[in-house]
Amino acid sequence: MVVSYLLLAKSIHHSSFIIHHSSFILKLIFFVTFHKKEKLIVHTIYYMEKILSVKNLTKKFKRVVVNNISFDVERGNVYGLLGPNGSGKSTTFGMLLSTINPTSGDWFWFGQKGTTPETLKKIGAIIEQPNFYPYLSAETNLKIVAEIKGTPFSRIDEVLNTVKLLERKKDTFKTFSLGMKQRLAIASALLNNPEVLILDEPTNGLDPEGIIQIREIIGTIAKQGITIIIASHLLDEIEKICSHVIVLKEGNAIYSGLVDEITSNQGFFELKADNNTALLSALEELQWFTSVTADGELIKAQVRDDASISASALNQKLTEKGIFLSHLAKKKQSLENQFLELVKNTN
Template identity: 90%
Template structure:
């Protein structure tokens, strides 16, 4: 189940990207456009080399675009005042190893011009308050990443940008980062995450922008990534009769047997509930020993998108 879901209360655009392009020796980002609405968690999804980090670099004005525009909070480009509203982690955390977490954050607060009074609050958000006196060098990779998120929250940003926040972490560290992102999102902070991990985007994000070789091939709600209506998994004592009955119903775009399980994919123009299907089959004298309605995983939907855009 996704940790954060789309909230229809928030509709204001905090970011609007228009035809953004970057060429080095080749085109790295190719004419992409998307919007980010306040209060949601967005995923910038794509394999390594798809243009995610370059896109972030342009939006934060560390990389000059070849062409295109973007608007933060309705204002074109990224000026120093806009940056004060954004917290970002683009590279590996860079803290002093022999200083404590608290002292490292005091240095960051001084650089950012933010009050040190927020240090305990942000450490508590990332579940490191009890380790604030410990030296950075004693932290695990996951703890270092959480301290980096704390530093990005010091200026109380309206938008948080995270580039591959779970990269290299063990399963426990991934779960901790996921929970922290969910708690930050509940505060109303808009979050944009770059990741190549489909599972993480599916669990964390409400919206997704899919990049392939610098091209945006999808932008929208995660749960509307395709028009897929889902599918049923079914099993009966006589699967051959069941298979034939499902084909006769004409509710499905395809019906196939995979071992002793039959999968029936619902047509895009059909609306079928499990109870309605069970009743219809019972009328034909077919009684099911297994019936489950499922949606295609984000991974399958992503692979279909990529395949269709070859």
């Protein structure tokens, strides 16, 4: 949404104010300055509102599980906490929700230190397997959760519709598939109309259809302006769902930033020629690549980050050297490949 104002006034020479709504991704600050013709012109500055700031957070049990991690979460984005099992994802969530005491470090929700009862009212979270009464209906189970949260029953149909379970609201929980149970859990986390939704491995154990349904639901929720933080070891899902990613390795945060930036390398070429030995030698002589390797019948050439080379330009260069290609394709490294390379190169 683009907002512009032209205000008329005689007495106000300078002022500033903030317009904010939970559905806005951006907070708007308007600086009002006096104009010669008694018009006040509003200058708008956009910035992303920081809703979570983690500073040097550490947790030790018998060993260090989370080691001095720091990252920020800005409103309206979908963040992925990415790492293999045992990397500290669930422990991090536990500390941020005050179910696990940290060894050291701080975090700030909405500018307030720690996690207070008032803060928890703004957060919906699923950090364990869905746990509902098996012989009660989806609707009745959500009524119990609504009573605990102090949420009106009118929200129940809304959240069931969001997770595509409205038509099954009278069915008992025990008749639900694993994917439907997970969707009902998400519905329960949405009952209090949270500003932040935390999901720990939301697609774990689901079949491909269930994964796609969860992905679509997360997209729907994100469009409502709710900030989402997802812990997952599934790189493909993080790449498809998230705008930002925090990569954990053995409790250390080794990357924090945009998903697009971690995959923004120049990519690589796949090539094949009648004489792959000559092709390999020719590619190694060029200055455009960081590595050139044989992969079966194909040659893979990784493009340098500071190089910009098109497929047609590479083909022309090789033709000049007497090498004629039968296959040439430029590809982008997936998040999975980038993640593996990042983990391998981080001590």
